[in-house]
Amino acid sequence: MNTVGHLNPPPADPMEDYTMTNILVCDDDKEIVDAIEIYLNQEGYQVFKAYDGEQAIKVLKEQNIHLLVIDIMMPKLDGIHATLKIREYSSIPIIFLSAKSEDTDKILGLNIGADDYVTKPFNPLELVARVKSNLRRYTQLGNLNVENNALFTAGGLCINDDTKEVTVDGESVKLTPIEYNILLLLVKNQGKVFSIDQIYENIWNEEAIGADNTVAVHIRHIREKIEINPKEPRYLKVVWGVGYKIEKQP
C-alpha cells in the first residue's frame, strides 16, 4: 500500500519507444486474467490471454510475447510443465502467479526457469511493478557494457558512487546520506551479513556501545524506498537476529 504513491505515476519506459510490449497472462480464473489485463493495459502493455498451459504455449508460438504471467494450477497443462516446455525454446521473463505460497513452491518455480514468483492474492500494483522490473531486465540484458569502478549493481539495483545516484530497475530512488552509505556498504559486500553494530561502526565511524534501533529504522526506510514489497524484499534482506545483507543477484 505504501508503494502505491511511490510507483505512481509510471516513469517513462524506454521500451515503449520502439514497439508495443506483449504480455501473455495465463490463468484458469477468467476474472483474474481480466483484472490483470486492466492493470497492464493501464500501463500501456498489450495483453494476450490464455486459460490453460496449452493455450499459453500456442499463443506464445503465434505471437511475439515479451513476458509471461502464468498460474501454476491449471487444467490440461499446469504452469510448471508449461514453463519447462517454454524454456526449451524461449528465454522470455516468466512470472508465476500462484495461490501456492509455500517456500518449496516458490523455490521449485524459480528453479525450473521462472524469473519471479507472486502469490495470490496479490497486490495489483506489485504485480505491475514486477512485470516492469522483469521486462527491463530482459530488454536491458547485455546492454551494460560500460565498466565503471564507481558503479555497483545488484540485480536491478544500481548505485553510482560518483553521482551518488541510486536506481532500482532504472528508476531513481532518493535516499538520505546515511541510508545511501548503509546501502552502499551492503551492495559493495553483496551476500555478506552485517550486524547492526557492524553497520553502525562502519557508517558512524564510532564504537557501537549498546547500539539501539537506529540502524534498524534506517534499514526499514531504505527497504521501503527500494523494494517493491518491503515485506518480501528482493534486495535488502533481513536476516533476523543476525543482521542485514544485499542478496547476491544472479
Next chain:
Amino acid sequence: MDNQKMQGNLSGNIQEGVQDGMEEKEGMGARESIGTPEIDGWENAENGRTADGGMQDKDRNADSGKEGHPAKDKKSTKSGREGRKKKKRRLVFLHSLQHLLLLAAVILLVTVFLSSYVIVETKNGPRFFSLLEQQQPRYFEDSNVFNTLLGNSASDIICYGAIRSQMETDAVFDARKEVDVTAFAGRYNGVPKEYITANYYLDDLIKWAQGGFQYENRYMNGEEVDGFLSRSRTVTRINPDEYNGTISYLNSDLKSITTVEDVSGNLLEAGMVERDGTDATILANRYHTVDGKNIENFVSSWDEYYALCENVRKAAEDLNINYEEYLKYRELYDPANSNVLYMIKRTIGDDTQIFTNASAKTSDPSALEKEIRKQCGKYIYYDPYNMKYETDTLIEEATLRYIVNGYDYAYPEDTQILIGVRSEYGARDCFYQARDGFHNYVPRVWQYVAGAAACILLYLVLLVVLTMKEGMVRKKETGEIVIRLYPEDRIPTEIMVLAAGIAVFGIYFVLSKVINTIWHTDDISSMRVAMTVTAAMATLVVSLFFSFFYYSFVRRIKGGTLWRDSLVRRTGSLIRNGVIYFCDHTALVLRIWVPAALLALVNLGIGLFAGYKLCERSMGACLVSCLILIGIDGAVGFILYRSALARQMILEGIKLIREGNLAHQVNEDGMHGDDLVLARAVNSIGDSVRTAVETSMKDERLKADLITNVSHDIKTPLTSIINYVDLIKRENIQEPKIREYVEVLDVKSQRLKQLTDDLVEASKISSGNIVLQWEKINLVELLHQTIGEFSEKFEERSLYLVFKAPKSSVYIEADSRRIWRVIENLFNNIFKYALAGTRVYVDLELSKISGAQEPGQKNGPGEVILSVKNISAQPLKINPEELTERFIRGDESRTTEGSGLGLSIAKNLTEAQNGKFEIVMDGDLFKVNLTFKLTEK
C-alpha cells in the same frame, strides 16, 4: 477378666499376627525382627502391680544378654522395659518350674521303684525281691517276699537236716562216724538185699575226696591177682523181716538190721583154679576202713573190686560236697544269724533223732516244739506220718512235700518238721532285710505315687499353659499379638526331628550304660544313691531337651512354619519348580541339553577311542578319529557361531528400529529355528510400527494438505475480490457511500487474506509439518531489528518502547525467520491491543538456572528470558491458556484487525524451537515470557 479379654483379642488377631511375623521374618533374619518381646495376657496384670524395684540391674543384664534385645526396646520407657523384663522373668521361672516338677516326679517314682525291690543276702549271695504285688499285703508276713524266703529257708533246712543226719551223731559233728560207702552211694536208688561194702570213717572219706583218688595201672599175673584180691567176699545182708517199710537207705537205720559175713561164693577159696593175669587199675588205699582193711580185702573178683572202688569214690565225693554245704548251712541257720527256727524229728525204727537250731536246753521234742511255736509268729508244721500239715503262711503242703521227697533217703515216714520265723526278727538275716525294705516301702508308696502324680499333673497343666503362650508376643506399638520365632525355629523341621531322635537315642544309650554299671555295683546302698542321682540328671537333661524341641515345634506350628520350613516341602517345591521349569521350557531344555549331552558323549567316545588306539600304537586310527573329532567340534562351533551371528543381527536390528529407523529389516537369510522366528517377529513389529507411524504421519499430512488446499481454493476467488475492489477504487467514485462500502470491502478482503495465510501457517506448525533451519541468533540484534521495524507503527499509537538487555549479544539456537515471526506476532499483538500512550517494556534476562528438570542439561550455559509487557487497552477477561488457543482473541467482539491465530502461532513456534511460552496477566498488565536456552559459545 483381663486375661479373658486378652485371650479373645489373641484369638482374633492370631491370623494377622502370624502373617505379620512371617512378613517381618522375610524382611530380616533374626529374632530381633519379630517385634518387641511381650507376653500376652499378663501385661495388664503386670502393669497393675506396683513396680517393686526388685528387678536388679544384674538380672536385667543377664536377661538382655541371654535374650538379645531388639533395638526397639531401647526406645521404650523404663517402666515398660521393667514390666517386660518381669514378664520375661516370669516366663523363665515357669519354664524352670516345669523342669523342677518333672524332676521331682521322676525322683519320687525312682524312689518308689527302688524301694519296691529289696536286696537280701541269701546263701547264694544278694538277691532281689520285688515288693510289688497285685494285692499289696499289709503285713510283711503276708507278702510274697516273706513266703518266698520262708520257702527257700524250708528247702534249705530240709536239705540241711539230711546233711546233718550224714554228718552228725547226737546233733554234733562226728568225724569218726562210720559210713557204709555202698549204701551211701546208692542212697537214691536203694541197695540190694545183699551187697559188698566197706565202712570208712567220715573224716577219712572227706579228706580222701579233698585229697583226690590216685589210681595205678599195672599188669598182674595170676599169682599176683590171687595175692591181691581176697578169695572170699564180705557181704552185708539186710534183714528184711526186721525192717518194715520200703527198702530204702537210711544208713543209721541199716546197722541194726544188717549182718556181715564172708561168703565164699566161688571156687577160688579152695585154690583150685588159678587166676588169670590181667591189666588192673588199682586204687591207692589212702585210708583204711574202720576195721583197718582195704577195698581188695572185701572182694573176690575184679568186678566187685571196681564196683566197690567206685562206691568209695562216689561216697567220698558226695560227702565232701555235703560237708561244705553243712558248714555253710550251720553258719547260716545258726540262731544268732537267722530268724528261722526249725526242728526236724525223725524216727527210724526205734531210733529217734532230732535236728534243731533252737537253743537246746531240752532235748524233749514236744518242749522244743512248744518253744519254737512260742517264739515264732509264723511257722510250718509238717508231719507226713500222721498226715498233718499246719501253717499260717502261704506255703502249701505240696511244696513242702515236694522238697521232702527230694531227700527221701534221709527222711523216713515218721518224720516231723517244724519251721518258724521268729517274731522279733532279732537276727539281721534276709527276713530282717526284707522286712526292713517292706516297712520302708509299703506305708509310703502311695504317698510317693500321689506326689509324683501331682507333680506330673502340674507339669501337664504348665505344659498346656506354656504351649498356649509360647512364642506369642505383643507388639508394643500396635498391641497386636504376633508370633515370635527363635533362631532354632528356622532349622528345617526334619533336622529338628532328627536332632530330637539323636538326643533320645543318645540319652537312652548313655543312660542304659550308666544304669548297667550301677546295677552291677556291689555296694547296694551307694547303688540306690547313684540310681537316684542318675535318674535326676537324666530327667533334667530329658526335660531340657524336650522343652527345647517341643516349644520349638509349638512355635513352628503357631507360626505356620512347621511345614513351610520342612525339607520335604523345600525339596518338594524345588523339584516342583524344576519340573514346572522343565515343562515350560521342555523344548528349550531338550534343544540345548540333548545336543550338548550328545556332543559331550561323542567327544568322550571318540576321545576314548583315540586314546585306546594310541595305546594300541595304531597311529593312523588315532589320527583319523582325532580329525573326525575336530571336524565334529568345528561343525558344532560353526553352528553356534552362526546362531550367535543371527542373534547379533537381530539385536542390531532391534536397536536400529528402536532408534527410529523403522524401515530396517533384519536379513532372514540363513537363519533357522528360533532365530528365524525372532527375526520375523522383529521385522513384523518394525513393519507394524512403521505402518502405524506412516499412517499417523499421512493423516497429519492429509490434514495440513487439506487446510492448504482449502486455503488455495479460497485464495483464488479472494484474488479476484481484492483486485476488483481495487479496480473499483480506481474508478474515482464520487458517491461517498459507495466509497465507504468499497473501503469496507477492501479491509475485509485484506483481512480474509491474512486469515487464510495464518490458518495455513498455524496448521502447519501445530501438525509439526515445518522444517526448522537452525542457526545461531543474537536475540538482542533481533529485538533491535524488530523494534526498528515497528518503530513507526508504535509511534502511530503513541506507544513508548523500553528495551533492556544485559549485554549486546545473547545467542540462542533458533530458526531465524520463525523466531522473527514469534517476535513479530508479539509486537503486532501489542500494537493492536496495547493502550495508547503507555509504555511497552521489553526485557532480556539471563538465568543461570537452566532446565534442571531435564537431565543432561544440568551444566548447560543457562537460559535467557525475554519478557514483553504492555498495558492492555481492554480489560482482560480471559484465561492466559485460552489466549493461545486458535482463533481466541482478547476482544470478544472480534472487530479489531487480526486472525486470532497470532499468539497461538507464536506459542507453537516457540515450543517448536525448544522455547517456553508463558502468558501472565495481572490486571491490565499483559506479559509474555519467552524462555530459551542459551547456546554454547
